[in-house]
Amino acid sequence: MEFVTYEQDGFVGIVTINRPKALNALNSDVLKEIEATFDAIDLDATRAVILTGAGEKSFVAGADIGEMSTLTKEEGEAFGKVGNDVFRKIETFPIPVIAAINGFALGGGCEISMSCDIRICSDNAVFGQPEVGLGITPGFGGTQRLARLVGAGKAKEMIYTAFNIKADEAYRIGLVNAVYPQAELMDAAKKMAAKIAKNAPIAVRASKKAINEGLDVDMDQAIVVEEKAFGSCFETEDQRAGMEAFLNKTKVDGFKNK
Numbered sequence: 552m553e554f555v556t557y558e559q560d561g562f563v564g565i566v567t568i569n570r571p572k573a574l575n576a577l578n579s580d581v582l583k584e585i586e587a588t589f590d591a592i593d594l595d596a597t598r599a600v601i602l603t604g605a606g607e608k609s610f611v612a613g614a615d616i617g618e619m620s621t622l623t624k625e626e627g628e629a630f631g632k633v634g635n636d637v638f639r640k641i642e643t644f645p646i647p648v649i650a651a652i653n654g655f656a657l658g659g660g661c662e663i664s665m666s667c668d669i670r671i672c673s674d675n676a677v678f679g680q681p682e683v684g685l686g687i688t689p690g691f692g693g694t695q696r697l698a699r700l701v702g703a704g705k706a707k708e709m710i711y712t713a714f715n716i717k718a719d720e721a722y723r724i725g726l727v728n729a730v731y732p733q734a735e736l737m738d739a740a741k742k743m744a745a746k747i748a749k750n751a752p753i754a755v756r757a758s759k760k761a762i763n764e765g766l767d768v769d770m771d772q773a774i775v776v777e778e779k780a781f782g783s784c785f786e787t788e789d790q791r792a793g794m795e796a797f798l799n800k801t802k803v804d805g806f807k808n809k
């Protein structure tokens with residue numbers, strides 16, 4: 552891998568986009584490597600993933616403008632599909648993915664963070680969808696996920712004005728869950744990932760799937776999605792151990808993912 556590194560830290564996988572010369576901008580090669588990295592994650596050994604960018608200036612400064620500058624309509628659409636497919640893989644990845652946003656999250660950078668389950672950022676983070684200023688629409692999910700996360704009015708304002716927002720505003724509108732000093736961001740992400748990893752993995756994964764799938768359907772169907780998820784956890788070793796421990800006033804010493 553040239554542009555993406557992967558580190559396994561206990562049950563936590565850390566994926567770092569590493570193309571500092573272009574502020575970690577996403578060209579086709581970077582997208583391919585992100586996809587290959589997620590494909591290679593051992594789901595038996597990993598219970599949460601952190602996605603971040605290399606350096607202290609940028610998480611991801613967007614899709615690669617140089618690569619996009621000469622695309623035809625057909626090539627543009629195909630490039631959008633490549634990004635969308637990779638981001639959808641992250642969104643539907645069986646285990647939770649936390650975006651640790653360590654600087655610029657513009658265009659495709661804001662979009663990849665929105666395909667993650669949870670976003671936390673450093674105090675120097677900057678978010679935005681600057682695409683219309685480049686003559687294009689957001690193309691890796693921005694027109695869809697931003698409105699779902701912060702509401703249509705705020706998403707439209709951000710996209711139509713192409714105006715960037717700082718970390719405190721991203722927190723205020725609910726785009727990120729928390730803001731940390733840069734030096735504390737990765738520790739905070741690791742702490743959150745460790746808390747997730749301590750819980751019963753089958754239940755965490757079923758919760759992710761149920762939340763995602765339920766948001767795509769009406770409430771009558773959504774509660775059925777939940778019932779299936781809920782039911783699927785019963786008769787697992789971890790369900791039995793978790794409830795037995797509660798009843799015995801003890802704690803489970805490590806869920807087994809069984």
Ligand code: CAA
Pocket residue numbers: 572573574576577612613614615616617634655657658659660662681682685688689690691692693
């Ligand atoms: N694509 C390609 N190269 C990029 C890039 C991008 N999105 N963002 C930054 N770079 C490159 C710059 O061209 C520059 O390269 P050189 O040193 O070779 O000139 C290098 O990274 C450093 O960038 P700057 O000198 O511009 O750094 P800065 O501190 O002055 O500014 C910035 C930082 C405000 C993030 C600025 O780089 C910037 O505005 N970048 C573009 C942001 C953007 O518009 N992103 C959206 C892209 S479109 C998109 O993502 C479409 C989609 O939805 C799929």
